Amino acid sequence: MLNYENVSLTYPGTSTPVKALDRYSLTVAKGEPVALIGPSGCGKSTSLLLATGLLSPSEGEVLVDGKPVNKPRRETALILQDFGLLPWKTVFENAALGLCIRRFSKAERKTRVERALEQVGLSDFAKMYPGELSGGMRQRLALARTLALDVDVMLMDEPLSALDAMLREGLQDLLLTLWQQRGYTQVLVTHSIEEAVFLGRRIVVLSPRPGRVMTIIDNPKMGTFDYRGTEGFYRTCQLVRKALKAETSRSEGSSHGA
Numbered sequence: 001m002l003n004y005e006n007v008s009l010t011y012p013g014t015s016t017p018v019k020a021l022d023r024y025s026l027t028v029a030k031g032e033p034v035a036l037i038g039p040s041g042c043g044k045s046t047s048l049l050l051a052t053g054l055l056s057p058s059e060g061e062v063l064v065d066g067k068p069v070n071k072p073r074r075e076t077a078l079i080l081q082d083f084g085l086l087p088w089k090t091v092f093e094n095a096a097l098g099l100c101i102r103r104f105s106k107a108e109r110k111t112r113v114e115r116a117l118e119q120v121g122l123s124d125f126a127k128m129y130p131g132e133l134s135g136g137m138r139q140r141l142a143l144a145r146t147l148a149l150d151v152d153v154m155l156m157d158e159p160l161s162a163l164d165a166m167l168r169e170g171l172q173d174l175l176l177t178l179w180q181q182r183g184y185t186q187v188l189v190t191h192s193i194e195e196a197v198f199l200g201r202r203i204v205v206l207s208p209r210p211g212r213v214m215t216i217i218d219n220p221k222m223g224t225f226d227y228r229g230t231e232g233f234y235r236t237c238q239l240v241r242k243a244l245k246a247e248t249s250r251s252e253g254s255s256h257g258a
């Protein structure tokens with residue numbers, strides 16, 4: 001469903017060009033949930049932007065559903081950490097925003113938004129404003145906005161990083177539920193090893209900048225809510241930790257700080 005073929009991306013930069021990705025290759029199957037983890041600045045966000053079509057590769061090719069992405073695609077969503085909510089619009093209106101932009105009818109908007117708010121547990125808050133919601137609720141609202149669009153590719157850039165630990169686990173459970181219900185292809189960028197192992201059927205470990213895929217860890221047992229408490233979960237976390245450490249030591253001595 002999502003295919004990076006030897007993708008390199010160099011930003012022009014202000015004084016010197018910055019190579020963010022170098023021969024980055026990754027294939028994500030239809031309906032597969034993948035987690036991306038790597039040192040900060042290694043090109044994780046860049047890889048998501050390439051998949052949306054908001055950025056084009058300097059070399060190589062990015063394909064979604066078999067077609068090169070050279071412009072933003074309707075069925076691809078990108079969720080960011082800062083929610084992107086409009087404070088002067090209600091919860092309902094915020095959730096309907098993407099539908100308004102795409103000129104869905106009022107009736108269709110109502111059906112879709114009600115369903116999406118229900119799925120994220122915000123039905124009772126439709127008339128409130130983002131400022132009246134907690135951080136966790138605001139992120140659920142951002143999710144609802146995307147769910148209303150019926151996307152088939154869900155890209156998430158550290159969507160839960162701003163939340164505290166307890167809230168975060170609840171939201172991770174919600175992300176798992178939504179993926180199970182909707183069956184979209186999912187790429188989740190995260191700094192958290194536990195989050196990657198809870199939500200990624202494969203965990204892709206990137207090298208320091210310029211980012212390349214260094215290790216892919218299979219995690220076939222993901223997909224249940226009690227996975228966190230199991231020995232397999234713990235072992236997989238250890239594998240990811242080791243892979244990340246190997247990356248850090250490989251890059252020691254270079255001028256780049258992770």
Ligand SMILES: Nc1ncnc2c1ncn2[C@@H]1O[C@H](COP(=O)(O)OP(=O)(O)O)[C@@H](O)[C@H]1O
Nearest residue numbers: 011013018020040041042043044045046047209
């Ligand atoms: N618009 C830009 N212009 C120049 N350099 C950029 C730009 N965006 C990102 N970079 C640089 O590219 C590298 C990768 O960035 P990014 O994809 O945001 O990394 P990550 O998400 O893994 O932290 C970083 O070194 C960053 O400073």
Ligand SMILES: [Mg+2]
Nearest residue numbers: 044045046157
């Ligand atoms: Mg980033």
